[in-house]
Amino acid sequence: MTTNVESEIENPYISEPCRILRKVDLAEGVRFFQIRPLNENSTIATNYSPGQFVMISVAGVGEAPFSISSSPTRPGTLELGIRNVGRITEAIFQLKEKDIMFVRGPYGNNFNISGMENNDLMVVAGGIGLIPLRSVLFFSLDNRELFKRLIFLYGARTPDERLFKNELVELKQRGDVECHFSVDKDPSGKWTEKVGVVTTLFGDIKDIDPDKTSVVICGPPVMYMYVIRELLKLKIPKNQIQMTLERRMKCGIGKCGHCAVDELYTCRDGPVFTYWDVIHFRELI
Ligand SMILES: Cc1cc2nc3c(=O)[nH]c(=O)nc-3n(C[C@H](O)[C@H](O)[C@H](O)COP(=O)(O)OP(=O)(O)OC[C@H]3O[C@@H](n4cnc5c(N)ncnc54)[C@H](O)[C@@H]3O)c2cc1C
Ligand code: FES
Numbered sequence: 001m002t003t004n005v006e007s008e009i010e011n012p013y014i015s016e017p018c019r020i021l022r023k024v025d026l027a028e029g030v031r032f033f034q035i036r037p038l039n040e041n042s043t044i045a046t047n048y049s050p051g052q053f054v055m056i057s058v059a060g061v062g063e064a065p066f067s068i069s070s071s072p073t074r075p076g077t078l079e080l081g082i083r084n085v086g087r088i089t090e091a092i093f094q095l096k097e098k099d100i101m102f103v104r105g106p107y108g109n110n111f112n113i114s115g116m117e118n119n120d121l122m123v124v125a126g127g128i129g130l131i132p133l134r135s136v137l138f139f140s141l142d143n144r145e146l147f148k149r150l151i152f153l154y155g156a157r158t159p160d161e162r163l164f165k166n167e168l169v170e171l172k173q174r175g176d177v178e179c180h181f182s183v184d185k186d187p188s189g190k191w192t193e194k195v196g197v198v199t200t201l202f203g204d205i206k207d208i209d210p211d212k213t214s215v216v217i218c219g220p221p222v223m224y225m226y227v228i229r230e231l232l233k234l235k236i237p238k239n240q241i242q243m244t245l246e247r248r249m250k251c252g253i254g255k256c257g258h259c260a261v262d263e264l265y266t267c268r269d270g271p272v273f274t275y276w277d278v279i280h281f282r283e284l285i
Contacts, residue, residue, distance in 0.1 A: 013104065015103055015104040016037055016038075016039065016104065017037070017038045017101075017102060018035040018038065018044070018100065018101050018102070018103050019035060019036050019038060019100060020034070020035050020097050020099050020101055021034045021035060021097065022034040023097050026081055026163040027160060027161045027162065027163055029084045029085075030083045030084075030163060031081070031082050032069075032080070032081050032164075033079070033082065033092075033101070034070075034077050034078070034079050034080075035077060035079075035080070035101050035103065036076060036078075037103075038100070045070075045075060045076055045077055045078045046075040046076070047106070048068055048072055048078075048105075048106035048110075049072060049111070049113070050068075050072075050113065050139050051108065051109065051110035051244060051272040052067075052068055052106040052107060052108050052109075052110050053105060053108050053252070053271065054066060054068060054078065054080075054104065054105030054106055055249075056088075056092060056103055057102045057103075058091040058092060058102075061087055061088055061091040062087065062088045063088070063250075064088045064089070064249075065107070065246075065252055066080050066082055067080075067081075067131050067135070067271075068105075068132070068135055069081050069131045069132065070134075070138065071136075071138035072139070073138060073139055074142070079134075080131075081128060081130075081131035081134075081163060081164075083128050104252075107252045107253060107267060108267055108268070108271050108272070109269065109270060109271070111136055111242055113139065113146075115214070116147065116214035116240075117147070118146070118147075118148065118212075119147065119148060119212050119213060119214045119240075120148045120149035120150075120151065120208070120209065120213045121140055121148075121149070121150050121213075121214050121215075121216070122151040122152075122153070122205075122213055122215045123136060123137060123140075123216050124153045124217045124219070124227050125152075125217075125218055126156070126198050126218070126219025126220055126227075127155075127156055127157065127219055128163065129217075129219035130163050130164065131163065131218075132218050133216060133218050134164060134167075136216050137152065137171070141174075144176060149178060150178065151177075151180070152171065152177055152179050152180065153180045153181075153182075153198055153201045153202075153205075154179075154180075154181050155181075155183070155184070155197060155201070155223075156182075156183055157184045157185070158183050158184070158185060158186065158187060158188075159183050159186060159188055159190070159191050161183075162181075162183070178205070180194070180204050180205065181193045181194065181201075182196050182197065182198055182200055182201050197223075197226070199226045199227060199229075199230050202230040208234050208236070210234055210235040210236045211237065213236050213240065215231055215240060215241045215242065216242050216243070217241065218244045228241065231275075237276075238274065238276035238279060239275070239276040239277075240274075241274060241276075242272055242274050242275075243272070243273060243274075244270070244272050244273075245266060245270055245271055245278070247259040247266040247267075249266070251267070252267045253267065254268030261281055264278075264281075
C-alpha cells in the first residue's frame with residue numbers, strides 16, 4: 001500500500017514551485033525569466049542537459065513546454081525565454097519578480113555533447129531558436145577545451161528582434177568564438193553586419209573539416225531545410241547535424257500521444273534529433 005506521501009512522489013505531473021528571481025524583456029513580446037526552486041534539495045535546476053525542456057503550468061489556464069536556456073555548468077537557477085503567443089504565455093507574462101512559477105521536468109532527450117567532443121562545433125540559431133542553443137553555447141564556453149573551433153551563426157528578422165543582445169556582444173569580444181550575425185532587414189539603417197537570411201552567413205565560414213564538424217540547429221520551421229542544404233554542400237555527415245524539433249505537447253512525458261509523429265514521441269524521443277534520424281519524416285522538417 002502506498003502512503004499519500006509516496007503516491008505524491010510517484011505522480012509525474014506534480015510541479016515544483018520556483019521563485020522568479022529576474023524577469024527582463026529580451027525583445028518585443030519575448031521575455032527572460034530566471035527562476036530558482038523553493039526547495040533547496042530540488043534537482044530541477046542542476047540535473048539537466050542542454051536541449052531539454054520543462055513544463056510550466058499556470059493554475060486555471062494550462063501547461064506548456066519551454067526549453068531550458070541556461071546551462072547545468074551554471075547550476076542553481078533555470079533560465080527561460082518565453083514568447084507571448086497565446087493564453088498560457090500571456091498568463092506567464094503576468095507573473096512578476098518574486099512570484100511563484102510552477103515547473104516540472106526536465107524532460108526530453110538532449111544534444112549529444114559527448115559525441116561532439118574534440119570536434120569543431122557549429123551553432124546555427126534563427127530567431128527565438130537561440131533560447132535552447134544558448135544552453136549549448138554556455139556549456140561549450142564553460143568546457144571550451146572539449147571543442148576545437150566554436151562557430152556561431154545567428155540570424156534574426158531585425159536588429160531589435162535579436163535576443164540576449166548584450167551577451168552577443170560579449171561573445172564576439174571573447175575572441176575564441178567565430179561569430180557571424182545577420183538580420184533579414186534593417187529598418188534602423190544602423191546595422192553594420194550582414195543583411196540577409198541566416199544561410200547567407202555560410203559564405204563567410206572558411207576551412208570546414210566536415211568529418212570533424214558537429215552542428216546544432218534551432219530556428220523557425222522554414223529555416224531547417226535551407227540550413228541543412230548548406231551543411232550538405234559542406235559535406236557534413238547527416239548524423240553530425242542535430243536539431244530541436246517542436247510539436248504541440250500535452251503531458252511531456254510520453255503518455256498522451258499528443259506529440260506523436262509516426263512511432264516517435266517528440267517529447268520523449270526528442271526534441272533533439274539528428275538529420276539522419278528524421279530524414280524520412282518529410283513532415284517533421
Ligand atoms: C519542446 C518545446 C520547447 C519549447 N520551447 C519554447 C521556448 O523556449 N520559448 C517559447 O516561447 N516557446 C517554446 N515552445 C513553444 C511553446 O510551448 C508554445 O508557444 C506555447 O505552448 C503556447 O501556449 P499558449 O497557450 O500561450 O498559446 P496557444 O494559444 O496554445 O497558441 C498560440 C499560437 O501558437 C501556436 N503554437 C502553440 N504551440 C506551438 C508549438 N509547439 N509549435 C508551433 N506552434 C505552436 C498555436 O498554433 C497558435 O497559433 C516550445 C515548444 C516545445 C514543444
Ligand atoms: S506530449 Fe504526451 S506523449 Fe508527448
